Amino acid sequence: MTDFGLSEEHRELRDTVRRFAQDKVAPVIGDLYERHEFPYDLVRQMGEMGLFGLPFPSELGGMDGDYFALCIVLEELARVDSSLSITLEAAISLGAMPIYRFGSDEQKKRWLPALIRGEALAGFGLTEPGAGSDAGGTRTTARLSEDGTEWIINGSKAFITNSGTTMTSLVTVTARTGENEISSIIVPSGTPGFTVAPGYSKVGWCSSDTHELTFSDCRVPVENLLGQRGRGFAQFLQILDEGRIAIAALSTGLAQGCVDESLKYAAQREAFGHTIGSYQAIQFMIADMETRAHTARLAWRDAALRLVAGEDFKRPAAIAKLHASTVAVDNARDATQIHGGYGFMNEFPVARMWRDSKILEIGEGTSEIQRMVIARDLGLR
Numbered sequence: 475m476t477d478f479g480l481s482e483e484h485r486e487l488r489d490t491v492r493r494f495a496q497d498k499v500a501p502v503i504g505d506l507y508e509r510h511e512f513p514y515d516l517v518r519q520m521g522e523m524g525l526f527g528l529p530f531p532s533e534l535g536g537m538d539g540d541y542f543a544l545c546i547v548l549e550e551l552a553r554v555d556s557s558l559s560i561t562l563e564a565a566i567s568l569g570a571m572p573i574y575r576f577g578s579d580e581q582k583k584r585w586l587p588a589l590i591r592g593e594a595l596a597g598f599g600l601t602e603p604g605a606g607s608d609a610g611g612t613r614t615t616a617r618l619s620e621d622g623t624e625w626i627i628n629g630s631k632a633f634i635t636n637s638g639t640t641m642t643s644l645v646t647v648t649a650r651t652g653e654n655e656i657s658s659i660i661v662p663s664g665t666p667g668f669t670v671a672p673g674y675s676k677v678g679w680c681s682s683d684t685h686e687l688t689f690s691d692c693r694v695p696v697e698n699l700l701g702q703r704g705r706g707f708a709q710f711l712q713i714l715d716e717g718r719i720a721i722a723a724l725s726t727g728l729a730q731g732c733v734d735e736s737l738k739y740a741a742q743r744e745a746f747g748h749t750i751g752s753y754q755a756i757q758f759m760i761a762d763m764e765t766r767a768h769t770a771r772l773a774w775r776d777a778a779l780r781l782v783a784g785e786d787f788k789r790p791a792a793i794a795k796l797h798a799s800t801v802a803v804d805n806a807r808d809a810t811q812i813h814g815g816y817g818f819m820n821e822f823p824v825a826r827m828w829r830d831s832k833i834l835e836i837g838e839g840t841s842e843i844q845r846m847v848i849a850r851d852l853g854l855r
């Protein structure tokens with residue numbers, strides 16, 4: 475049977491990660507999630523499997539894979555747990571990739587090896603308390619010191635993933651370096667003037683790491699500018715275009731996980747003398763869930779194949795993110811319904827999936843922003 479876009483290597487990777495998710499993640503993640511703990515041991519194992527180096531070249535210690543391979547892994551992880559999947563997604567897509575794409579040789583040599591081995595994590599600080607979708611409204615500033623050797627950063631960032639773990643080595647932040655100029659600057663963890671607030675109390679993704687960051691006369695060497703001065707806005711738009719495909723793959727995994735859990739439950743739960751899976755109402759709900767997960771998968775694979783082929787993927791990526799995140803929310807709602815009262819109990823994986831689904835319509839560009847991207851690409855102004 476053809477498996478749209480998957481090579482033999484992709485299939486092997488998918489099966490390996492599927493086994494890891496079922497054997498190592500599923501037994502422990504519920505407890506970690508309830509305690510809002512970051513899964514250091516699982517992240518270490520993912521590092522040993524080479525997952526943090528998937529789309530990077532072997533000269534840098536990577537796996538010589540591609541973005542498609544990364545998306546396969548994100549889908550498989552999210553089929554069991556989304557916190558781990560977003561940790562990997564943000565580590566690669568938002569953490570290491572900007573340095574790989576825009577960094578100097580010196581910056582790549584200094585930061586990438588540990589990130590690629592999964593021994594360190596990096597965050598990407600774009601969102602601010604007063605500017606999310608409208609990221610051009612960035613208020614954080616970076617001015618040069620009088621002798622021109624340092625950037626002095628002031629401002630704050632909100633909701634930054636992977637920014638406060640004990641493994642976090644840096645956060646790349648966007649800041650105003652001139653009147654109409656936004657640049658990206660690398661801020662190493664522990665730099666004086668860089669404060670990481672305690673983790674948020676979140677509805678979902680409870681085993682992922684998210685913090686508010688403040689910068690108060692935080693000084694970093696002038697060499698920490700990432701890419702060209704004034705290109706920060708263009709850089710993050712490129713990074714977010716790719717990230718949309720990754721979030722679509724993650725959303726597809728969550729949607730498929732809802733099908734898995736619903737099939738299991740419907741086969742064993744009895745009501746009125748029969749398993750609930752024998753009732754057409756439940757069968758149709760699961761059939762619709764499977765249909766949605768399948769089309770979400772086709773959408774992210776289409777966008778990822780275009781990205782890997784070097785074709786324009788902006789609209790397909792926005793379509794995939796919009797569709798797959800909607801599907802994830804719909805499937806999580808229906809899976810909870812199929813589980814009845816047990817679906818509302820945190821000990822059941824579908825409760826975690828329900829809590830994890832909503833952010834998918836918000837993070838890395840809300841559904842409204844995806845619609846704006848699609849409409850503009852269709853020529854509507």
Ligand SMILES: Cc1cc2nc3c(=O)[nH]c(=O)nc-3n(C[C@H](O)[C@H](O)[C@H](O)COP(=O)(O)OP(=O)(O)OC[C@H]3O[C@@H](n4cnc5c(N)ncnc54)[C@H](O)[C@@H]3O)c2cc1C
Pocket residue numbers: 564568597598599600601604605606607608632633634635636676679684833836837838839840841842843
């Ligand atoms: C758990 C979590 C992790 C995150 N990780 C990161 C991270 O690592 N790095 C990072 O930089 N950010 C991160 N974010 C931030 C996330 O990307 C933003 O929350 C998101 O982009 C939305 O921005 P906002 O919250 O400011 O909402 P707003 O932009 O204030 O939007 C509020 C509402 O208004 C709508 N809206 C806004 N403008 C328009 C418009 N023109 N037309 C129609 N509707 C509009 C939005 O769609 C939304 O429904 C994270 C957020 C969360 C919750």
